[in-house]
Amino acid sequence: MNTMELQEGIRDLNLTYLMLAQQMIKQDKFSAIFRLGLSEDIVDLIGGLTPAQIIKMASSNMLLCSFRFDENLLLNMVADYSKSRMMAQTHAAILMASQNVETVA
Amino acid sequence: MAIKTVIGETQQVKIASDLIEMGARLQLLQEETTLSRERLLKLYKEIRNESPSKGMLPYSTDWFISWLPNIHSSLFMSIYQFLVKNTGATEVQILISAYRLYLDQVQGIEGGEAVLSITRAWSLIRFFNAKMMQMVSCRECGGNFVAHTNELHVNYVCGICHPPARAGKTNARAKITSQQLNLAEHGI
Numbered sequence: 001m002n003t004m005e006l007q008e009g010i011r012d013l014n015l016t017y018l019m020l021a022q023q024m025i026k027q028d029k030f031s032a033i034f035r036l037g038l039s040e041d042i043v044d045l046i047g048g049l050t051p052a053q054i055i056k057m058a059s060s061n062m063l064l065c066s067f068r069f070d071e072n073l074l075l076n077m078v079a080d081y082s083k084s085r086m087m088a089q090t091h092a093a094i095l096m097a098s099q100n101v102e103t104v105a
Numbered sequence: 106m107a108i109k110t111v112i113g114e115t116q117q118v119k120i121a122s123d124l125i126e127m128g129a130r131l132q133l134l135q136e137e138t139t140l141s142r143e144r145l146l147k148l149y150k151e152i153r154n155e156s157p158s159k160g161m162l163p164y165s166t167d168w169f170i171s172w173l174p175n176i177h178s179s180l181f182m183s184i185y186q187f188l189v190k191n192t193g194a195t196e197v198q199i200l201i202s203a204y205r206l207y208l209d210q211v212q213g214i215e216g217g218e219a220v221l222s223i224t225r226a227w228s229l230i231r232f233f234n235a236k237m238m239q240m241v242s243c244r245e246c247g248g249n250f251v252a253h254t255n256e257l258h259v260n261y262v263c264g265i266c267h268p269p270a271r272a273g274k275t276n277a278r279a280k281i282t283s284q285q286l287n288l289a290e291h292g293i
Binding site: 028029030031033034035039040087089090091093094095097098101 | 176177179180183184186187188191192193194198199202205206210211214246247248249250265268
């Protein structure tokens, strides 16, 4: 994969992420806050972006979304496959819900 | 008591119908909306085509402590507290959103069924407000779980990190699994 392809991939992912996030926010803001793990301020901001702004934001060379799990949570999801899938996922959800949201400084 | 306006009443009807669709009992509706009992009854019959069930609500805090109910109620309560902390919504809106998210979480996994009903979820919130129950963090995974207040929680280990013997192996569950096995054997 050369640099051009890489950057194109990142831009695609950014665009998909922003559009999905915006759709989720428009559908149900409170669920979106939980699912995205973002603070209400950021959610309002993304929800209010115009299509042109979204395209501009997405065309950066950096990924806009970041990893939400700390090592404890990751370990739980990877290591717990001996338990039923339902339990592992529920466990991960319980741990994830007690995490803090991403906020604007 | 809210001042009665037409818009306000529409909002109340919306909240009530959301709750009824989720399976809420009449007591919950009376407590969480400002609509009269007669209107709620009528609404209930319109949505579910049957009269609401009568009798007292389940009132025991012990139900939330047994293994599977504890995991489900901890999941719901974590979502609920997350929303309380991070959104400025009203309590009843948070109840509806949190219960929807809980259902999505549980039903999104194959073989998952919602153990916690909306009425039970609501009672759980009331038990928390009355300080009869609290969240305790597990020593091993650090997750928060529902427990009685004022019990000894220093070395608390949750039901997922240390499932009790024979957990999840009740008759009903065994039946479902054997059915699934049969289906798999027959290549269906």
